[in-house]
Amino acid sequence: MTGGSGTAVAAVVAGAALLALLVVVVRIRNGLVAHREAVAEARRQVDVQLRRRHDVVPALVRVVEAYLAHERELLVRVASARSAAVAAVGAPPAATSAAENRLTAALGDLRGVVEAYPRLRSGAMVLRLQEDLTSAENRIAFARQFHADAVMRYNTAREEFPQALLAGPLGFRAAGYLELELPGR
């Protein structure tokens, strides 16, 4: 009789331990999934913000066109860089970075030219568009920064004990930082 109850107790203890272990594993997995999703979401946000900048450019070109008729070549370069960048969204990282960087360089030149024309520089419309362009670039920078922060949080969570024991077997690979070589920080 004593042997029987002893076995039953052992079975209950083993079952409880197994259940506790399962709960721990599930919790760790859920935590890692949340971190990984945050990284993926941050990555999508970078693309959204890149597209957002593409949308600002045509309006800027339209407004300064009237004043900068003699800078035709620059305006064409901005426009073509923009359409190249639009086409390169979703392409391999190297191609996207190259296109985005060309757009950034062209926009930088345009800013320089606008700065050189006081009448243009102080125009309300131009000021507004410049603000929007600055904001679009800041947004890209901040979205990338958030991505980097999310990657760091995910990788840290992955490498900490006890998650480190399970991250590999459960298939959580280390997240990489953004391959895009973008303007800014």
Next chain:
Amino acid sequence: MSTPRQLPRTGRAMDESFFTAQRRHRRTARAFAALAAVAALLQALPAAVMLLPVTLGAAVLLADVVNLVTPTPDLATRIGEALGAASAGERAKGFSADSIATVSGEVVHTAPAELMAMGLLPGMLGMVALWWLGSRFLLRDGLGGVLISAGGRPPDRTDDEEHQLVNVVEEIALAAGIRPPRVLVLPAAVPNAAAFGRRPDEATIAVSRGLLEELDRDATQGVVAHLVASVANGDLRMRHSLLAVFLSYALATDLLISPFSSPARRRLRAAWRTLRGKAGPEQEASTIRDLLRWHDEDDNLLSQFYAMLWRLAQFWTNLLLVGGFLTLPLRARKYLADATAVQLARTPDGLGRALLHLHGRAKPLPGAEWAAIYTITSPAAVPGADDLEDAVTLPASLHPPMSRRLARLGRLGFREDPAADPWPQSFWRMERNDPSRRVNTWPWPARRLVDLLGILVVLFVIVPLVLLIAAIALGGLLIAVELGTAIYAFLALPVVAPLHLLLRYLA
């Protein structure tokens, strides 16, 4: 509008990374929050003692009513016995369970400790319930109402400054990975900004016109980063609970003086309407404002005297036990929000310059003066009678001193650069915290002598002074509480005694 600029890319060395700073501040904030919870409970204690006659009277009558149906012990006799035993015991040889048992000659069930627990528990539970009501319902839409009554409106996208503000808020929200908070512009000319809201995902950032006009894009970005960081860190909840503590004392005061004060009854009716959700946001706002104000329009001497005693007890507890503890978590969260803001903007410069500028210039937002707890920096103290009012109804110095905030920002890489500062007013107290200036060049014996003098001063001047002040404060607290208890007993007795006798006679 200031000219749009690219984000500054600073590659300066930092004494401390913002992640380390955040971890540190988060740890302190947690510890302080636990302390504050204990302190808030302690603050309910004097209130509960003052309420003792009322709660005990209610208990006696309740037992009597139940006695009509089924026999219950006569609590009044018990209380009388316990009080008699306590005073007799005191006369004999101090409090002890034995002396009580011998004095009454038979086994006495109600010892003073039991009596105290019986009376204090309802009072303390009542204070906690009021706090819960305050935090749960009263602040529901009241904050939004305050902003609306202060003239808050959605930003006007055709205005350059306000357009830029919306851009900045959306950028920083991206950096924090949260949904962009609602933005409200307040027409006030004083530069200030605040974050309100019940939850991080329905937060509101309110910025005054004055701030938009006085700060450039980077400084505005620093301010917004601080507010968004504070929202993302979940500070709103904590400030909410803190404000509710003060609201619960206001409610308790009004409840207690309501029998003889018509303004208090009016305020309570307004609060009741708000609780049932019958009041519009603006009405809710004025209810909160009325409750948190110092009332001197009470119509008779008795209620004024009452309110004074009550507030005195509150004031002393605040000074002795709670005030500091309540503000500590808030301060720690402020530092945390600053460090998080640096993480979001990746530069301490905007926030640092904004704080330098706002120091001494930020004033309470008109129509929302009590909401200082939600603003980015403390409004300048107004000398005069208002100070006492603030000290009692709201903690006077909720915000950490500017010099300490700047010193912490300094460790995160902020260097004040007067040449680049477009605002001439500067804050030289910063220097005190500059480590390079701490090096003492005096010879060794002189330094040791100064150290020794410092220790002596602390031991024989500062410590006794602090103890003296604490003793005076404790005495004041005891006097206020005893006087209050006596008055309540005096008032409760004529009501409870006849009712008690009648009920017992009926049974």
